[in-house]
Amino acid sequence: MFRHDPAAVRERRKASVEDRRVWAENAGDGMAVLHASMTAENVRVAAARVDALASSVCDGDPRRDGARRSDAVFALLSGDVFECQCDRGDDCDATIPAPAMVQAAEAQVIIHVITEAATLDDPEPEAEPAPEAAQPAAVEADSEAAASATTVPTATDVDDAEPTLFEGSDAGSVSEDPEPADPVAAEPDSPKEPEPKPTAEPTTTRAYSPRHSGVGFMDGYGVISGDYVRELTKRTGAVVRPINPAGKALSPHLPSDPYRPSRAMSLFVRIRDGYCTVPGCDKPAFAGDLDHVHEYDHENPATGGQTTAAGLATKCRMHHQMKTDGVFLDDQYIDATGKARQIFYTQNGATIHGYAESGDDLFPTLRDITFTDPEPPPKHPPPQPNAPESPTRRRPRLADTHARRRQERERNRKALAGEQPDQARLNTQDSPPY
Structure with missing residues (x-):
């Protein structure tokens, strides 16, 4: 589906991103569950922060891993102090960072995303031939589809389809292509067909090349669309690293x-x-x-x-x-x-x-x-x-x-x-x- 119908995938992701939210529900026995939906890379960053704080206690902490993570989430959201619950007193060797220090660890979180080099380029529209008698219509690209292209540092002798790894990790998602304009009908009483006139609102005639309907793979999540991959490359801190920039046999x-x-x-x-x-x-x-x-x-x-x-x-x-x-x-x-x-x-x-x-x-x-x-x-x-x-x-x-x-x-x-x-x-x- 990611390759055969990229427009549907693009619209589903756009709707999902717009529907992100936070909600809570009663779990009984004096407990509740806090949910939050967000982009996949943001979940990875948030989970890394929680794990970093939850694992800072000493070996004598009696809580299970899940309980420590729950307490770490509350500490990060509320700004409260996260403490080790061992009974060692001054002999506790836990090194617990402040919430601000844990938040600064975002730059240290590495998210591996795999894709082919051709997928990293912004889709290039293929111009459709205009009628001979028609005046050229003005092209009006929407602001999201007109985002600047991402330059991938690859060697000249490397195939564009070579798999590429980039580390780091949301820019806006790309909207679906505008529909082409309907042809202008001729006047019924006219003896001959006059030259078609441009419509009051110029429309765009665009078609994306099949080679740009690529996909990516986010480690720990799964398959993602090519549009999502290009969004991630625009994120601050993203680094694109071709696996084999020289195109030669590599050492095992x-x-x-x-x-x-x-x-x-x-x-x-x-x-x-x-x-x-x-x-x-x-x-x-x-x-x-x-x-x-x-x-x-x-x-x-x-x-x-x-x-x-x-x-x-x-x-x-x-x-x-x-x-x-x-x-x-x-x-x-x-x-x-x-x-x-x-x-x-x-x-x-x-x-x-x-x-x-x-x-x-x-x-x-x-x-x-x-x-x-x-x-x-x-x-x-x-x-x-x-x-x-x-x-x-x-x-x-x-x-x-x-x-x-x-x-x-x-x-x-x-x-x-x-x-x-x-x-x-x-x-x-x-x-x-x-």
């Missing part, structure tokens, strides 16, 4: 540490996944961890678990820890269409396929970003000398665990390869669910 990891993904690789994987890849989890990708799907071999990185786009997946901190503890086993492969697919295996033998859609579907040009190939594995792995007093094991326990998981993945892949109908269906371009 840090030069000093092949285990750590590079900034470009980190952005690529988080944009591709969008959320935690574990089915049923909706934690934002930029708030999660990058997990090596195949366990990384720190002794010899080239032999397994290398830092590549196909070998990394986003997981929230909880599911990342669960996988590390052996609660489940996962695998990731690139299908015939070039899309990353995830499969999860539970301890009771169940096989669960990952999400059918990802950032690849939202930004197809994401696949145009390439990374350099990892180093090939050595022919003879270097020896691993044991410490003088260490037990003479064939290999460490962690290495045994990783080897066992690799063998289990290999068995699962062979079993999956035998399911030709299911595998073929995964590689088709049919609409989900698969």
Whole structure:
């Protein structure tokens, strides 16, 4: 809908922005609920302020997280003092900022919004051909649609459709295009058609190019319209950062540490996944961890678990820890269409396929970003000398665990390869669910 009917999306958002409000309702038992509707980026900023104040107490505070956040909201709205409720007295090590200091933290809130570079440009109207005998009508653009264009700093050799990240985060929304004027009818009694005369109120004939009906993705919220993206770029503090301004193959990891993904690789994987890849989890990708799907071999990185786009997946901190503890086993492969697919295996033998859609579907040009190939594995792995007093094991326990998981993945892949109908269906371009 965002791409096929951008005018309807624009009108819905305009109505929603105009309908923002604050209201309260009775919750019973002497409690009430305070609601506030506002733009998505303002909610992220407000929530960050609340979390910053609520997390400033010491470890001895007896309140739950929700209760502390509720008290923090009241303190920020009323200007009252937010205090730690521990019983340590002078031994309390809480550092609680004043409400004014918490409000100043707005500039430190980072909101990740992903879009293609072409979406950042203001829509350019396509002039429709006027009748030969008609005088040119005056063009009168409304004040909102005539906003100044946003300049995106991109290199000349970079494709305009390359995904772009900008950080920060409302300017007015863009109204729907004016309707074209009706043709002027000729006088019925006239022997020939006179030249049409302009109407008393000049009208505008505009049509937006399909290439401007782009979309964006706000981390922690979801898909947003191209108009909303352009509004966010005009917000004070917004920074536009192309992922690959040079248009060359990027390094997959840090030069000093092949285990750590590079900034470009980190952005690529988080944009591709969008959320935690574990089915049923909706934690934002930029708030999660990058997990090596195949366990990384720190002794010899080239032999397994290398830092590549196909070998990394986003997981929230909880599911990342669960996988590390052996609660489940996962695998990731690139299908015939070039899309990353995830499969999860539970301890009771169940096989669960990952999400059918990802950032690849939202930004197809994401696949145009390439990374350099990892180093090939050595022919003879270097020896691993044991410490003088260490037990003479064939290999460490962690290495045994990783080897066992690799063998289990290999068995699962062979079993999956035998399911030709299911595998073929995964590689088709049919609409989900698969």
